[in-house]
Amino acid sequence: MRQIIKIKYPFVTVSKAIAGFFILLILLSFTPTKPALKGRVRSLIRSDYQILWDSIIHVKLSNKEITEYDKSGNETMYKRYYTSNVWQDSIVSEYNSVGLLIGEKHYNSFRDSFFLAHNITYRYDDMRRKIELKDSAMPPNKSFKTVYKYGADSKPTETQIYNADGTLRNIDPYKRDSVYTKYDARNHVIEKGNLFPEGYKHIFRYDTLGYLIEYETYNPDGRLEKKHVIGLDKNRNGFDTTYTDKGVTDISITKYTYDKIGNWTIDSTFVNDTLTYIRTQQIEYY
Numbered sequence: 001m002r003q004i005i006k007i008k009y010p011f012v013t014v015s016k017a018i019a020g021f022f023i024l025l026i027l028l029s030f031t032p033t034k035p036a037l038k039g040r041v042r043s044l045i046r047s048d049y050q051i052l053w054d055s056i057i058h059v060k061l062s063n064k065e066i067t068e069y070d071k072s073g074n075e076t077m078y079k080r081y082y083t084s085n086v087w088q089d090s091i092v093s094e095y096n097s098v099g100l101l102i103g104e105k106h107y108n109s110f111r112d113s114f115f116l117a118h119n120i121t122y123r124y125d126d127m128r129r130k131i132e133l134k135d136s137a138m139p140p141n142k143s144f145k146t147v148y149k150y151g152a153d154s155k156p157t158e159t160q161i162y163n164a165d166g167t168l169r170n171i172d173p174y175k176r177d178s179v180y181t182k183y184d185a186r187n188h189v190i191e192k193g194n195l196f197p198e199g200y201k202h203i204f205r206y207d208t209l210g211y212l213i214e215y216e217t218y219n220p221d222g223r224l225e226k227k228h229v230i231g232l233d234k235n236r237n238g239f240d241t242t243y244t245d246k247g248v249t250d251i252s253i254t255k256y257t258y259d260k261i262g263n264w265t266i267d268s269t270f271v272n273d274t275l276t277y278i279r280t281q282q283i284e285y286y
Helices: 019-030
Strands: 041-053 056-070 076-082 087-095 101-110 112-126 129-135 143-150 156-162 170-172 180-183 189-195 198-206 212-218 223-234 239-243 248-256 262-273 273-283
Touching: none
Parallel strands: none
Antiparallel strands: 041 056, 041 273, 056 076, 076 087, 087 101, 101 112, 112 129, 129 143, 143 156, 156 170, 180 189, 189 198, 198 212, 212 223, 223 239, 239 248, 248 262, 262 273
16 A cells, blocks of 8 residues: 655744855755665655745745655656746666666756757676766767776776767776765765865765764865764754864754654754754655
8 A cells, every 4th residue: 555645834934044054055965874765665755945034934945856766766767846846857767677777868858848868878797887878868969978997806997988979089097087986885975075186075974873973074185174963863853063173163953853654754954043944755655
């Protein structure tokens, strides 16, 4: 039997200032977390609301995303909407019998029309390593193919990119990839950054259960810029304390409402005691 959890948006009032809102959005955009969904999820509708203030309080939808999953938990469809609730783009994914992603179709909108922007296929070797990405992009002359090479130790060594006509565009040694990601033994992201050119570096730490509890941001010169200590309190509310060389600069508290399965359905974030951000999740289960 399918179970549908419906969300009702609560009326809220705040006093002032949403300066921390944009900082929070930046942090959410790159912060890796342990998958939070429990149970056999069929679909997820996530809505983000921006809190605006004037003579009265305004609650504005800033983003809406719809994701569908198969019975194995693989993401099969993703849609994103404009703030006006108009479809912006979507991704339809295909997996093989062992759960490897083998295809993606990316649809975009332009002037009230929709078109297939990217038709991506993936190939793997017998060790399940990705060896080829082929993108049949629109227009066709923008299509390309990427070939991945590995060493005897199975570590990536080289990436070859080919144009639509089959000519070699460039060869990138792996050590010069512009962005890199490191993982621990439990497949958690522990470091992200740039090697070429050298840029910001982010370090992530987890507790024994695999939940993110701390992350640090370093400048290109290696100086610590910010440190965030995050977690859940005894009431299952989230907290995020920001430290810089000037000490504590922001204290963020996130209050959650949960469904019977244990997934959150509403989260309200306060930065320095001011409500700045609200997200809702509408979850449909198998």
